[in-house]
Amino acid sequence: MDVVINEKARQALNRLAAMPGMAQVKDQVEQMIQFRRVAELRKKNRLKNQPQSNHMVFTGNPGTGKTTAARLIGEAFAEIGLLNRKGDEVPFVEINHSKITGPHVGESEKNIAAAFKKARGGVLFIDEAYAFIGKSEHRTDEKVIATMVQYIEDLRDQIIVIAAGYPKNMAEFLSFNPGLASRFPNSIHFPDYSIPDLVRIAQQMLLDQEYQPEQDYLDTLASVLWVEKSKPNFGNARTVRNHVERSIRRQSMRVSQMVQPSRKDLAALTAADIVHSPAGVQASEREALQRIIQEAQGRLFELDLRSILKV
Ligand SMILES: Nc1ncnc2c1ncn2[C@@H]1O[C@H](COP(=O)(O)OP(=O)(O)OP(=O)(O)O)[C@@H](O)[C@H]1O
Ligand SMILES: [Mg+2]
Missing domain, CATH: 1.10.8.60 (Helicase, Ruva Protein; domain 3)
Known part of the structure; x- marks a missing residue:
């Protein structure tokens, strides 16, 4: 398999780079792609390779662009040939704990399996992934996690799984099952925007x-x-x-x-x-803000005055 960044992949990466505050994310994704490219070249030249995994963990607060970035990364990876896909469409399937779990025995496993199958050739985005491990006093979802790990492994050439959530919770999620941490070697942090x-x-x-x-x-x-x-x-x-x-x-x-x-x-x-x-905006906060603005204006005025008076 050749890893080539074609025009469409370049466009998806450029769209990512054009989003304010996303330059670092784009750099990290490019690094992953180049790493894969070299790994494929090494394989061709019969050199030893570490097994590669496309799966990623995204950590970050709400609204930091995780879902948006996941879609674009999925498009880029599919174009580059890192995902075996059939048609032109790059499926993007987003799941979370409440969408997957049901009251009947075995229902959650069935839903998980269906989500993985639907996402073939594209991205399976697991939002708030840590919710699947349950609360520490009530761990109920071991079977669901085991099913997840199985599919992550079986479909590793066809799917990118992106598990997203808060940093602390994601660390807990990955340490829940020994199979998880090794399958998600790539981690990208989405900081709060300035x-x-x-x-x-x-x-x-x-x-x-x-x-x-x-x-x-x-x-x-x-x-x-x-x-x-x-x-x-x-x-x-x-x-x-x-x-x-x-x-x-x-x-x-x-x-x-x-x-x-x-x-x-x-x-x-x-x-x-x-x-x-x-x-x-709370009155007190508004007042505090006005005070800060006034102070800043006062300082600017002082600076202007100094430059006029040349002191
Ligand atoms: N850098 C950006 N430039 C422009 N729009 C952005 C950027 N980041 C996020 N958005 C917009 O902000 C909204 C929220 O982004 P998104 O859904 O990707 O965040 P999220 O990290 O997945 O949030 P959550 O954790 O709540 O699911 C979307 O409408 C998205 O288009
Ligand atoms: Mg989201």
């Missing part, structure tokens, strides 16, 4: 839909996200998507009041279109 990355993501989402965010929109969004980011359960890019959708709705209400909105009016988003967090 505020500039989140703003870039919003900008990209808006430009894709032919909206033009003005500077005051982006500045206000940055301060709102700055407050929201410190709260538990912050949804990273998903929170950004929600903001974007809500501001598009609010903008259309604002524009509908205009007698004859211009093309520019129809595209522009301003700070007035931002809906602060659904419950409203």
